[in-house]
Amino acid sequence: MLERKQRKDRTEVTFVLPADTPPGPVSVVGDxxxxxxxxxxxxxxxxDARAATVALPRETSHSLRYLAAGDYWFNDESGDGRDGPNSRLHT
Structure with a gap:
């Protein structure tokens, strides 16, 4: 799930996943x-949750995925569409 807060000069995006699904460490990675x-x-x-917040310039688009333990890559289904195999995010 994505949470967005618009700030004056940026958008703060918080990437949120359940605390233990998938198990092990998870990172959000992207361009x-x-x-x-x-x-x-x-x-x-x-x-019940784990999260990471990233500050991004307003009105930009980014490709991203999650990377979990065991080299398990997956997308955020609440993103703004797809960019090939990746999720897409618009700020």
Whole structure:
């Protein structure tokens, strides 16, 4: 799930997943962080969720995916469409 907060000069996007599905560590990766799995790992957010927040320029588009343990790649179905095998996000 994506949560967006519009700020004056940027959009803060929070990527939210259930706390244990999929199991193990998960990162959000995309063209905004050079597909680096160490840049934005999801951290626990309460009992039921984990999340990572990324500040992105307003009115831009980005490709992204999640990377979980075991080299398991998956998309965010709440994104703004697809870009080939990736999810698409518009800020």
């Amino acid at each position: 905004f962080n050079d597909w680096n799995p160490h840049a934005h790992p999801l951290e626990r957010r309460g009992e």
